[in-house]
Amino acid sequence: MEGPRPVVLSGPSGAGKSTLMKMLLRDYDGVFGFSVSRAFVLHPPFDSYPNILSGRKEAMQEDIDDGTYIENAEFSGNLYGTSKSSVDEVRANGLICILDVDIQGVRNIKQTDLDPIYVSIQPPSMEILEKRLRDRNTETEESLLKRLEAARVDMELSNEPGVFDMLIVNDDLEEAYEKLQSVLIEVSLKRG
Numbered sequence: 001m002e003g004p005r006p007v008v009l010s011g012p013s014g015a016g017k018s019t020l021m022k023m024l025l026r027d028y029d030g031v032f033g034f035s036v037s038r039a040f041v042l043h044p045p046f047d048s049y050p051n052i053l054s055g056r057k058e059a060m061q062e063d064i065d066d067g068t069y070i071e072n073a074e075f076s077g078n079l080y081g082t083s084k085s086s087v088d089e090v091r092a093n094g095l096i097c098i099l100d101v102d103i104q105g106v107r108n109i110k111q112t113d114l115d116p117i118y119v120s121i122q123p124p125s126m127e128i129l130e131k132r133l134r135d136r137n138t139e140t141e142e143s144l145l146k147r148l149e150a151a152r153v154d155m156e157l158s159n160e161p162g163v164f165d166m167l168i169v170n171d172d173l174e175e176a177y178e179k180l181q182s183v184l185i186e187v188s189l190k191r192g
């Protein structure tokens with residue numbers, strides 16, 4: 001297929017994925033087609049069915065069961081997901097589709113023929129991750145502990161050889177951003 005390969009961005013909650021994606025949007029608007037199946041940062045035109053229209057959720061569930069979605073998740077009773085065809089469309093338009101998914105999403109995508117570049121964003125340490133999540137002020141103590149536990153598992157799995165093409169440790173934000181940009185520039189030069 002023509003066009004730049006999609007890029008999967010993964011990493012534990014609090015590692016800095018949204019921060020880096022915002023910087024990309026700020027600097028390269030129109031170059032990327034973001035696909036973020038998380039309720040609070042959902043960017044159209046990707047498939048989302050957070051609406052109240054009856055029947056749409058069921059229709060999407062049928063499509064998910066049929067395997068047309070490369071990743072999906074449910075938040076607060078709404079379904080979010082990214083279909084293979086929407087990623088293909090972004091690619092056909094010459095844009096880099098960035099998929100922000102968790103480690104399970106990475107596993108699922110590996111079962112498909114999408115063939116993206118896998119980039120992991122990692123925090124410098126668990127202590128720093130905890131501090132960033134606390135300072136972000138978005139979590140209750142309970143959800144924070146859950147995220148930290150998930151982060152421990154994520155960091156272990158992400159370091160296994162062959163899972164990611166590149167690991168970026170987000171210590172200094174500007175440095176991490178430079179690294180991410182260089183991966184994306186490479187992707188855009190080696191078109192399909």
Ligand SMILES: Nc1ncnc2c1ncn2[C@@H]1O[C@H](COP(=O)(O)OP(=O)(O)OP(=O)(O)O)[C@@H](O)[C@H]1O
Nearest residue numbers: 012013014015016017018019132136170171172173
């Ligand atoms: N290099 C950095 N140095 C200091 N603080 C940072 C750095 N990168 C991100 N942060 C801060 O850490 C917090 C977590 O970052 P962010 O929300 O981007 O993480 P995330 O990976 O998108 O998390 P989630 O998956 O929960 O959305 C934010 O408050 C952000 O401002």
